[in-house]
Amino acid sequence: MRFTSLFVLASLAVSSFASTVADVQADIADISSKTTALDNSINAFANPGGTLTQALTIHNNAVALGSSLDHGTTDANAVAPLPISEADGRSILTNLEALEPTIDDALDGIIARKDAFVALPLGGIPALVKQDLTNLNASTSAFEAALIVNAPADLVAEATALKSRIDAKFASAIAAYAAF
Numbered sequence: 001m002r003f004t005s006l007f008v009l010a011s012l013a014v015s016s017f018a019s020t021v022a023d024v025q026a027d028i029a030d031i032s033s034k035t036t037a038l039d040n041s042i043n044a045f046a047n048p049g050g051t052l053t054q055a056l057t058i059h060n061n062a063v064a065l066g067s068s069l070d071h072g073t074t075d076a077n078a079v080a081p082l083p084i085s086e087a088d089g090r091s092i093l094t095n096l097e098a099l100e101p102t103i104d105d106a107l108d109g110i111i112a113r114k115d116a117f118v119a120l121p122l123g124g125i126p127a128l129v130k131q132d133l134t135n136l137n138a139s140t141s142a143f144e145a146a147l148i149v150n151a152p153a154d155l156v157a158e159a160t161a162l163k164s165r166i167d168a169k170f171a172s173a174i175a176a177y178a179a180f
């Protein structure tokens, strides 16, 4: 009796939390559009001379991207059925690789604007930027790790190399804000 009810609960849990490759692809599309929005808001911040309002737009876009990444991690960890097909794995990795230039541009833009953030009339913006970078690094790293765990074996090396490059880029951006 007890066994039966646990089994029913477990089945319900699986059916409510399982996700599909299509869900993960939709998450990547959402993450792509939020990464572009973040990058655009960073590039819109004049260097020097950006405004506090523009800095807060960057912050809001970073928070929105973080929550999309976390949602993607939940789906990637629950994807079924496994294993993912070779074609799906290839497509997911290609879509992730397409994000890399935008991530690089955003992080380069953040590094380049440090003095302009320091110059804002309200203090604490560089510390907020550092916090956002730290959170985005953790969320990005977790998403990549979840995708690598379920990647077809022959794509793991390529996916891990992508993760290493993105992790290193985040590390250099966070290092640029180490003083805050």
Ligand SMILES: *[C@@H]1O[C@H](CO)[C@@H](O)[C@H](O)[C@H]1NC(C)=O
Binding pocket: 134, 137, 138, 141, 142, 170, 171, 174
């Ligand atoms: C980025 O996040 C990962 C995973 O949480 C962590 O191991 C790494 O130390 C972080 N990098 C930096 C520079 O904080």
